[in-house]
Amino acid sequence: MIEEVGRVISVEKDNLVVETIKQSSCSTCSAQKNCGQSLLAKIGDGRKLQIAVDNPDHLKVKLDDQVVLGVEESTFLSASLLIYLLPLVAMFVLAFVAQTAALSEPVVILSALAGLLVGFLAVRLIGRRFGKNCRFQPVLLRVVTHT
Helix, strand or coil: CEEEEEEEEEECCCEEEEEEECCCHHHHCCCHHHCHHHHHHHHHCCCEEEEEEECCCCCCCCCCCEEEEEECHHHHHHHHHHHHHHHHHHHHHHHHHHHHCCCCHHHHHHHHHHHHHHHHHHHHHHHHHHHHCHHHCCEEEEEEECC
């Protein structure tokens, strides 16, 4: 289970809204001065995110409580593969089809870009469907502190 700590900002009957702070692990890495990933991580670092969370065990939660949220590793892996792999596969498939059809190089390049776009659109459509699936939603695991 992948866990994240957050602060409760809204409580309703069966769900709540939790605020988390996006942090990267780059701040503890010794290679951060020579790494491009570190620069990208700093862009969103410290930004607050609000997440609607189910409370399946009906834990007693109040405003400003610190809570631990969780998502299954397999769910996270499935979503990551979908987001990163599907657009690339679509790009290569359309480029391969255009190349096999003996089309000109500019047409092959445009086909690859079209495949990438189709892949992104497919990710968006599938992501909306996954978003409605309870398996892909974070759940409240435990309350860390009561204030």
